[in-house]
Amino acid sequence: MTITRQSMREHLRLASKALSRASETRVTTRLQAVRQNLVDAAHKQLAIVRAAALQTFEGIGLPGLPAARTDHDEETLRQAQFALAETWRTLAELEALRGDKSAGVAAYRQALAFEPDSVAAHAQLADLLESSHALADAKTHAERALRADPNNAVAGLALARVLLRQEKFADAERAALAAAEAPRGLADNCALAWALVGEARDRRDDATGAFNAFTQANQIMRRRHGGGQERHHPAHPTNVRYLTQLVERLRPQPAPVAFATPAPAFLIGFPRSGTTLLEQVLATHAGVVCLGETDHLFEAFSVVLKDGDLFDRVSALTAAEIETVRSAYLELVRADAPAAQGKLIVDKHPLHITLLPLINKIWPDAKIVLSLRDPRDVVLSCYQQCFGANVATAQFWALESAADYYDAVMGLMLTCRAKLKLDLHEIEYRDIVADLEREAHAMAAFLGLTFEPAMLRFNEAARARAISSASARQVTEPIYDRSLGRWRRYARELTPVLPLLDKWARRLGYEE
Numbered sequence: 001m002t003i004t005r006q007s008m009r010e011h012l013r014l015a016s017k018a019l020s021r022a023s024e025t026r027v028t029t030r031l032q033a034v035r036q037n038l039v040d041a042a043h044k045q046l047a048i049v050r051a052a053a054l055q056t057f058e059g060i061g062l063p064g065l066p067a068a069r070t071d072h073d074e075e076t077l078r079q080a081q082f083a084l085a086e087t088w089r090t091l092a093e094l095e096a097l098r099g100d101k102s103a104g105v106a107a108y109r110q111a112l113a114f115e116p117d118s119v120a121a122h123a124q125l126a127d128l129l130e131s132s133h134a135l136a137d138a139k140t141h142a143e144r145a146l147r148a149d150p151n152n153a154v155a156g157l158a159l160a161r162v163l164l165r166q167e168k169f170a171d172a173e174r175a176a177l178a179a180a181e182a183p184r185g186l187a188d189n190c191a192l193a194w195a196l197v198g199e200a201r202d203r204r205d206d207a208t209g210a211f212n213a214f215t216q217a218n219q220i221m222r223r224r225h226g227g228g229q230e231r232h233h234p235a236h237p238t239n240v241r242y243l244t245q246l247v248e249r250l251r252p253q254p255a256p257v258a259f260a261t262p263a264p265a266f267l268i269g270f271p272r273s274g275t276t277l278l279e280q281v282l283a284t285h286a287g288v289v290c291l292g293e294t295d296h297l298f299e300a301f302s303v304v305l306k307d308g309d310l311f312d313r314v315s316a317l318t319a320a321e322i323e324t325v326r327s328a329y330l331e332l333v334r335a336d337a338p339a340a341q342g343k344l345i346v347d348k349h350p351l352h353i354t355l356l357p358l359i360n361k362i363w364p365d366a367k368i369v370l371s372l373r374d375p376r377d378v379v380l381s382c383y384q385q386c387f388g389a390n391v392a393t394a395q396f397w398a399l400e401s402a403a404d405y406y407d408a409v410m411g412l413m414l415t416c417r418a419k420l421k422l423d424l425h426e427i428e429y430r431d432i433v434a435d436l437e438r439e440a441h442a443m444a445a446f447l448g449l450t451f452e453p454a455m456l457r458f459n460e461a462a463r464a465r466a467i468s469s470a471s472a473r474q475v476t477e478p479i480y481d482r483s484l485g486r487w488r489r490y491a492r493e494l495t496p497v498l499p500l501l502d503k504w505a506r507r508l509g510y511e512e
Contacts, residue, residue, distance in 0.1 A: 015087050019094075085115035092124065101132045119148045123155035130158045130165075138162050151182040153189040160196045164203070173200035180216075188389075191220040195386035202384070211493045214384045218397040225389040226397070233391040235354045237401075240408040247357055247415045250315075253364075257319055261326040263363040264333070264345035265447055269371030270409055271350045271392070272381035274429040278371055279348040280458040281440055287449055289340040291333065293349045300329035301358065314361050325362050344447060351392050353409055356416045367447055368422055370413070373429035375504040376487035379403050380494065403497035410504065433481050 092107035108125035112118060122145035129138035139162045145155035156179030163172035179185070180193035198213030230236065234243070267282070267290075269275045283290040304321045305313060333340050352359065359366065379402050387393035395405035417424060425446040432439050437456055444451045487494060494501070505511075 015084060015091070019087070019091060081114050085111045085118060085121070087111075088114065089118070089121050089124070092121075092128070096128060101128060104128050105132065105134075117148065119145045119152055119155075122148075123152050123158065126158040127154055130161050135162050135165055150178070151184070153179050153182055153185045153193065156182065157189065157192055157196065160193070160200070164196065164200060167203070169200045169203045173197055173204070176200060187220055187224040191217040191224070192386050193217075194220065195384065198384060205489075207489045207493070210384075211490060217386050218383065221386065221389060222394075222397040225394065230391045235351050235390075235392045237395060237405055237408050240354050240405075240412050243354070243357060244408070244412040244415050247412070247419050250357075250419050253421070259326060259365065260323060261330050262345075263326075263366040264329075264347045265367045265369065266352060266359060266363075267346055267348035267369045267371070268352045268356070268413075269350050269373075270353070270378055270406060270413075271387075271396075272378050272385065273350065273373040274371040274427070274432060275348055275350050277429075277432065277458075278369065278427065278443070279346065281436070281455050282346050282443070282447075284454040284458050285444070285449060285452050286454075287343050288346055288447075289337050289343045290346045290348060291337065294336065294347075296329055296332040296336070297347065297349070297352065297355065297359075299332055300325050301362075303328045314358050317361060322362050329362075344449065351409070353413050353416075356413070356422075357420065360416070360420045360422060364421065366423065368424050369443060369446070370424060370426045371429065372426055372508060374485070374487065374510045375406055375410070375508065376494065376498070376501045376510075377483060377485070379406050379497065379501060380487045380490055381483070382406075399494070399497050403500050406504065407500055414507075430484055433479055433484060436479055 088107050088111035092104045092111065095101075095104035095107055105125065105128055108121055108128065111121045112125070115121065122141045126138045126140075126142035126145060129135075129141065138158055142155045142159040142162065145152050146159065149155070156175055160172050160176035160179060163169075163175055176193050176196035180190055180197060182190075182193075185193075194213050194217035198210040198217065201207075201210035201213060231238065233239065267275055267279055279290050279292070282288050304317070304324055333345055337345075356368075359368075379399070382396040382402050383399055385396065387396065392405070396402045416422065425443065427439055427443060440455045441451045444455070491498070
């Protein structure tokens with residue numbers, strides 16, 4: 001698309017309108033700074049277009065104004081066209097940030113209409129298309145970007161993911177290796193690429209090669225982020241063990257008073273235990289709104305608690321403070337998901353286990369679904385994932401700390417189960433694989449819902465949702481059993497942690 005002096009103002013109007021819509025949408029607190037940076041960048045690009053529109057104003061027919069300078073106009077138009085392409089590319093990032101992938105794809109296509117050879121736009125569009133499950137289109141744009149820049153990591157990662165999902169595992173490994181070894185690549189992208197190399201090797205039954213690749217990814221993440229753990233965070237291992245001791249010493253609590261606000265249901269479990277799968281099963285129910293992994297809980301707690309209060313003030317919270325937190329939480333949820341009105345809210349976050357005593361204090365009437373899986377499969381899967389860096393996922397960069405963290409978190413979970421009055425329903429991943437319909441019926445009944453057949457077609461509906469967890473791609477597939485007992489293929493590599501994990505396997509009823 002080539003813009004003209006006559007069309008520039010219309011292009012400016014359309015881009016400005018899109019920016020206004022995208023910038024007004026609510027995002028979580030931790031993403032507000034990212035959104036503002038993107039909005040500021042888009043405004044700067046639009047300022048270039050606005051200035052160009054004034055410079056190229058058609059003066060013909062207006063007495064006293066000089067004729068337009070053609071050479072000046074052409075250069076100004078080129079600058080404006082590039083600025084419009086950059087504006088739409090920034091808008092695409094904004095749309096993706098707020099979870100509207102279709103709008104993001106449309107914005108990238110607009111950017112490419114102005115700059116058809118933009119490597120960045122082709123690469124980012126490929127990434128978004130792959131996560132939207134448009135694999136053929138994603139592959140086309142990834143390859144277009146890589147022809148122009150073979151070292152483009154975003155395009156290389158997108159291509160590797162597409163090939164993995166198309167079960168072209170040897171090609172996927174080559175694409176991921178190229179991205180991992182690209183010069184001047186960002187550390188996080190390099191780690192992601194090594195994790196994809198590992199996944200491709202795993203699917204080719206090369207357990208040793210896969211484990212080496214996963215280790216390479218984790219070592220990169222540890223070098224890049226290792227010193228940045230938030231020791232004050234409730235999910236830090238030291239705090240998890242401290243909270244376990246507090247719960248062990250808790251005295252029996254009086255029966256809760258009635259509340260003015262309804263309680264959500266909480267879906268919890270150690271990472272890679274099947275929480276995303278259960279969330280997608282529930283999300284297909286007409287009477288349910290699933291929130292995904294949001295910050296609403298922390299934002300609501302912060303209304304009455306400060307950093308450091310999460311443990312010490314739990315037992316001292318008054319009925320009025322509890323109702324304040326409940327009301328703040330409900331307000332945040334309804335602002336983010338207006339469809340939640342009158343429906344069961346399901347708050348899914350694996351590591352809300354580490355907040356369970358506080359959740360139980362604020363919502364003693366909440367129903368809690370706990371997802372369980374063989375501890376050896378869980379820890380192996382956590383080691384193999386390249387999560388975004390945070391205080392919890394940092395524990396997965398070494399096998400020993402991953403197993404120790406499982407021990408800490410699940411120790412807290414079982415202590416809460418023993419000491420707190422929890423309305424708890426446990427579901428094992430192996431049982432979901434064996435008989436999804438039976439487990440879906442039981443989970444619906446526990447939550448006070450009527451079973452709906454759509455719950456069994458969760459993977460079809462999941463393709464249309466924005467899912468941020470590491471299982472986003474797996475839950476678009478039908479139920480499969482290849483992850484059951486997967487740890488046995490890696491028994492040699494898991495030797496240092498098997499004594500601890502075997503103890504947990506016996507404790508949870510898994511055979512050795």
